[in-house]
Amino acid sequence: MLKLDPEAFATEPALPLFREEHDAYREAARDFVAGVITGNVEAWEVDREYPRELFRTVGAAGHFGAQFDPRWGGAGPDLVASAVFTEELARCGSAGLVADLRAHAGFACRYLDRYGTDEQKQRYLAPSIAGELVGGVGVVEVDGAGTVDGLALRAVRDGDDWVLDGADALVLNGSWADYLIVPAASDTSTPDPEVLLFILDTTASGVERHRDLRGGWRTAHTAALSCTAVRVSDENRLGRPGDEVAAITEQLVWERLVLALGAVVAAEVSLEQAIAYTRERQAFGRPVASFQVWQHRFADLGTEVELARSLTYHALRLYVAEEEGEDVLPGELDRATAMAKLYTDRVAQRTADECVQAHGGAGYLTEYPAQRYWRDTRLGVPGGGSDDTLREIVARSYGL
Amino acid sequence: MLKLDPEAFATEPALPLFREEHDAYREAARDFVAGVITGNVEAWEVDREYPRELFRTVGAAGHFGAQFDPRWGGAGPDLVASAVFTEELARCGSAGLVADLRAHAGFACRYLDRYGTDEQKQRYLAPSIAGELVGGVGVVEVDGAGTVDGLALRAVRDGDDWVLDGADALVLNGSWADYLIVPAASDTSTPDPEVLLFILDTTASGVERHRDLRGGWRTAHTAALSCTAVRVSDENRLGRPGDEVAAITEQLVWERLVLALGAVVAAEVSLEQAIAYTRERQAFGRPVASFQVWQHRFADLGTEVELARSLTYHALRLYVAEEEGEDVLPGELDRATAMAKLYTDRVAQRTADECVQAHGGAGYLTEYPAQRYWRDTRLGVPGGGSDDTLREIVARSYGL
Amino acid sequence: MTGSPFTTEHDDLRARVRHWVDEELLPHVDEWEAADLFPDEVFHRAGELGFLGLSVPVEDGGQGWDYWATVVFLEEISRASGSIAMGLGVQTDMCTPQIRQFGTAEQIEQYLKPAYRGEKIGSVGITEPDVGSDVASIRTHAKPTADGWVINGSKMYITNGVRADWVTMVVRTAEQDRSAPSAGMSLFLVDTDLPGFSVSKKLDKLGMRSSDTALLFLDDVHLPADALLGTEHEGFKQLMWGLQGERLAGGLLALGGAQMMFDQLLEDAGVRAGAGTGSLRSQRLRDRIAELATDLEANRRLIYDCCDKWNQGVYARTEIAMVKLAAAQLASKIADESMQLQAGNGHRAGDARESAWRDARLHRIGGGSDEVQRQVISRMMGL
């Protein structure tokens, strides 16, 4: 018989994540989003626009600061609280706006926080957390073999400056950001150029931006960027020379997690809407929700949403653990975040598709949000790596 | 305005296939199968055996002869009638027995008919059509690039004879056939050896066979063949030297079509059984078939069966047209048969799976045929090319 | 060509339609999509070219072809855009067949022939704001008057409804009787310029944006006696008579859209494969295309079998519902795969793939949703 040591077992939950203060913060964040954003979403979506002032409002309320040090105006670092805001923001239902705010706080600010000098943090991070400066980021992908894809800018050293040329087709929050974090190649003619990162002031001479309209993400300020002999001071070079690819790769892991957290909420919200609609809508003298085919379909979708959530929370748990210096198996976090992104995107798309279907004819009308979830989960900008790249990461993690 | 010529339009159906005599033959074949085979299937499946005498019975009734010339005892050539028998035989529900009879008449006899000399036809084909001799065939695959896969035997010339050595893991109807059509390589040590075809008498010295038991196809006489210095007369070499790969490739096209015809029937039969069971079975005070989720699932399955059937009949139509010397676009038949096999297999598997599910607990019991359809559609011997090969053929046909 | 139901005459017709699409429609489609409307001229021109009523006898104002001509037309017009195909499809196969079948000589002169000439634009009015698939609960009603009827009510999701000259409309002419839900309805030909008739709203839709879809309002619309189409109270049956043709046309439109997107996908894939780089590997893509091509071919073969029977006067009711269901699903599937392949590029507003993707989504909802088709099929399977 086994020897037993009852003391060996934790009395605490084995899989902790959210603490009480996070639950409290969630309530506050939910109220904030509902009060400041959600009510305006329908109008903003029609206008394809929302007030840039929103960054200041969110910053002033402290919601950009959860994961950053108080030294720069943050309230953390608390990655779990930051995840809570990511989730609550996603509930507003306007994926474009969400993408903008996420690009600013989750991506641009995080780049600055992790790879910036104190001087760069003072100049860019602190006012960004306050919502006084607005940041954007260029979209890149790193394939399974560690090759950076999407390097469209070329940077040439000239004295103390760098001269940037080229066009980047995909910059998140780019059309109205004050600064952009962009990657560039030292020499675009070689297959494996040196990768550099810059903080690019958008007021610099030679910078042109065109907002990019898509079928989804209508409120997003995604832009095409063009640089013509743009001079950037070496002080605005980001990250330690030689570590840029590692920084970008690391950033992508975080982005995948953030996108997965948002995708789960998007799936949940569209499922809730679908169910609510079918409860109201009558067909053949009874609510549509009383038909067995819809009940079973909702059961399947609800199951997928919960699977997606557990998978994503596990990735978050690993991320937090690694940040806190705990022992995480090498590659485990990469795999977990890739899986979370791969799985949740699909669930969000499928749920949004069934949400349209559950609405019948109304699902095809722009006055109902169903079609927006559907467009937003499919017609936005892909981020964090394509499905193919994510599968590649997962397969490699099994030694294949 | 267009000029009209009413005479330009056929009064006949534009897409003819079965004629009146085929409908009449179908009835006769159905009665024959029901009377001679179907009633015995449950017992034969339990025994994993059926009487070899069945070949003689089927042959005597003329059912092997539809596609062959009267000169060899056939009643054709009528490929459509042969397709009718393939379909009606598949209704018996014992895929192993069906595979044996198909390997004999559809594959071995067809090889002899198309590539045999008159002398070979006299010796093997005529008694096979009569059911007095039983034939089998070795399974091979030709990949998209025309390379023959599955050449396990080596043939070396020795005077007027050939000496065969090696082991072929997969010979249809092999454990009790009187002769086998087997491919062999002139030299197995080179990557691209010359391919030869032989009619191998199974009484020859050095021939060993072991019947191969699988999870499905329980009544099948699929065998592993081993040859040790087996002498085969050059008279038993099949096909014109140099044309063997073309013959094998051509044969595979026909095999795919025949397998697709059978798969559609397998899907249909399992769907019929599933529906019949749910009509009888009560749950919560009403027939299971009255639940909407099952109604809709059956609607989906019924749709897939009809799609599969139309796709397969189209391939048959093309096959018949080409045989009759009509104008068929190059590659069109290859594509159509590959598609038919790819699609129908999947439909048969899915339908059988839902048939098990519709039976509830009874679906897991061997006393119900549901689990047999499920095993037979998945656990039999793959033939006519794997899904991957078939997709390859289809993709290539689009110039990809 | 063997295996093909099309004669050389059909091939000529196909070339003519394709020429029209390539030369006169495709150059403007983006602009019309952006403007949320394709011009009425498209109807006029289609009539002028003899493309409306192709499979209708000459004496009824048609072109006297068999049904394969309609197949050719719907396949080719789908290459223009989902909206145009749907607008013209409603004109040729949804609002007119009942007139041909049940109309008086005068109605044929007044509505059917001008429709085929492209001079009048028609629409069909069944669904209502609170009705959906449950046709039996229609509330719009017509009361007899001394010299005709007076109609009150509203009609929803009416394709061509903003610009239509008339609506082939089903309305209640007797109280609803739940024990005989299909009783007491009649068909009317409602001119849209009558007093009391109004377009409440042009519906703002996810896709099919250059097609006009309306919410119609009827406030004491007085109709003359000869506005009744066919027999009083027999409207539901007459509607059902037309349903097979509508579904078949609906399936052909969905399949036409699917084929158009597949061709685009194949072209895009060729470009990708040619480039030989990018994150999407060629084998993966080849597999996906092989699967979609197979689905597409299976759909085409079943729908052609239905068309073949149709030509022989046989209505393959179950199979027609099946092709409507399957083709709608396939169109969505191909659209989705095309989006997946295009990743960033296909999502740009105004990109043809993006609008095709939105257009394709309608087929699973309009003309009887997937769920309705499954219900219909299962009934016909005896369940």
Add this chain to the structure above:
Amino acid sequence: MTGSPFTTEHDDLRARVRHWVDEELLPHVDEWEAADLFPDEVFHRAGELGFLGLSVPVEDGGQGWDYWATVVFLEEISRASGSIAMGLGVQTDMCTPQIRQFGTAEQIEQYLKPAYRGEKIGSVGITEPDVGSDVASIRTHAKPTADGWVINGSKMYITNGVRADWVTMVVRTAEQDRSAPSAGMSLFLVDTDLPGFSVSKKLDKLGMRSSDTALLFLDDVHLPADALLGTEHEGFKQLMWGLQGERLAGGLLALGGAQMMFDQLLEDAGVRAGAGTGSLRSQRLRDRIAELATDLEANRRLIYDCCDKWNQGVYARTEIAMVKLAAAQLASKIADESMQLQAGNGHRAGDARESAWRDARLHRIGGGSDEVQRQVISRMMGL
């Protein structure tokens, strides 16, 4: 390891179970499958090794671990075979929990402790030949006698039922009342050596072949008064009490099977990829494995979340039904993919992959079918 709920003690336990599986079970599994029965000795030995009742307090005869120990056990035992895992799972998590919760001290001594020691083999009797998922329509009934009860009826699909020493059985103790379908049922501990008790048939099954599944027949079986488990007429509620734990264990068994097949698939894929030839290309396979691995991980994380809550005394009812549904489907999906990869080889009768594939199919039927889980989930979602 962070992110893992398992302590080093759990890891040690896992090593012990694995050692047992590798050394004493796996070498014989093929033979037991061929013989259609694994020996009773497996139960005895599991008890001897302290593997039964792991998460049960010591005073009830268990081992005093938390629920993660049960997770470890069910995961590892699944590597042996579906049949063994199911047989032992019924013993530890399906026929015994009600005794622990509702049993008298004497019943605990007489049934529970011997069960955990592996001396008695138990089974649970709910379903009947004509009942299926609709538990309320159970017909087997117990009539009170002077000194106990007399039972008549039959029970179907009883795992361990051929060799069980007792059956934890739900039977009707009052007439069926359709307005209160769950009323009037009671739980009994029925010894299988009582006169009138018989095994009508050992069921011949598609898979799980070395597990014995019985049709039981009860003909005037006289039970003593103390055979009643818990409260008379409260049997349905007591059964429902145990259902959460059964479903969770059912989910863990399905997931265990899925993991076992996935590991095999990975190994086979490695061999294939290493060979570098054959018709199956490496990229295709990598994609499929990545997808399955992701599904598997999602299932594991949701089930672990349920287990975590379970440890804290929280029954996540909706999520537990979800994991049962999802894990069962996943097991079938992985099994199918494994067959696809193996093409010819995996289909050989007696091949471990082939039997795993047949075993996996049970999860979508047994312990509440997919359809039942969906019904349950939708009810809990308020639909």
